[in-house]
Amino acid sequence: MRWYDLEPDVCIAISMIECAKPEEQIEYAQYIINKIKEKDSEMHYIKNAAKNNLSNKYTRWYDKNEIISTAFDYLKNTAKNLQIEVSLSVLEYMNAA
DSSP, X not given: OOGGGGSHHHHHHHHHHHHSOHHHHHHHHHXXXXXXXXXXXXXXXXXXXXXXXXXXXXXXXXXXXXXXXXXXXXXXXXXXXXXXXHHHHHXXXXXXX
16 A cells, blocks of 8 residues: 555545646645645654655656655655645645646
8 A cells, every 4th residue: 555545635636646747747746845844844754754764766656756756755754634734735726727
């Protein structure tokens, strides 16, 4: 099971990003990065990333682009409630476009 399959809203957001055009994927990834930096002042998204095993790096569809990979790493390593909040926010952002 993938890390984002645990929360339906997170899974939907990531699936929608995967189906988007490449330039939109980058736009949405940058949106996620900015939202997490804004909301997670304690920087858990960086602290937790340092603890995780990076053996799967560059084997996932989103690892082909550094910005998208960074955004999803941040999302993966932040608190569950913030994962959901940011995922819902990016879905709103996508629908508004």
